Amino acid sequence: MKVKTVGAFDTNTLDIEINKFIRDKHVVDIKFSSFFDEIDGANFLALIMYED
Structure with a gap:
C-alpha cells in the first residue's frame, strides 16, 4: 500500500x-x-491510501 497527500486552499481544487x-x-x-x-x-x- 502507498499513500499520497494532496492539499488545497479550497474544496473545489482539492x-x-x-x-x-x-x-x-x-x-x-x-x-x-x-x-x-x-x-x-x-x-x-486529503490522505489517499492506494495500491498500484
Missing part, C-alpha cells in the same frame, strides 16, 4: 486534484482534514 490522482489507481481509503491559520486561511488536506 476535489479536482484528488480525482486526477485516483483516476487510474485502486483506492483503499481517503482521509480528510482541514485547519485554519491566520496567514493562509483555510487549508484542506
